[in-house]
Amino acid sequence: MLFTEEELREQISKLEGWKLEENIMVRKYMFSQYMKGIAFVDEVATISEAFDHHPHITIDYKTVTLRLKSNEEDGITALDIREVHEFNEAFEKNR
């Protein structure tokens, strides 16, 4: 089930670094070393497999960008929000 716009704004305000761009959740993560970004991507992949829900990932040297939405519902659901919290936790461990 999709969030209302107000619910979604509240959910995203609790998520460090994330914003909404054209109905897609986006965060850029910056790393001090290239291989730290790659280790983070490995964790993101493991989390994505567990959720069976895979963000679009871009690696531009030390910057990793994740983009996530629920394709089936063409918007953001509680699943996306839970998953994104796990991405942020993985970042705190790997930064």
Added chain:
Amino acid sequence: MLFTEEELREQISKLEGWKLEENIMVRKYMFSQYMKGIAFVDEVATISEAFDHHPHITIDYKTVTLRLKSNEEDGITALDIREVHEFNEAFEKNR
């Protein structure tokens, strides 16, 4: 040193799957499983560190796209070509 257009065309014709898009070398690699694509990205990262030359990487579920150019020279050099051969070898091992 940059290749001439003719030299570059010849070099790229020897590289399976690669093409030139607006002066950037590009290849999309497709995998049968998501985690195979991630294992490939790990190898690409290791190769990039060895060359100290990092491609732009996108992971879109089971499709990994690499984009490479020599920023210093704003084009394609022998270094890019050598590195891209190694990416293709890594793909053959991980596909």
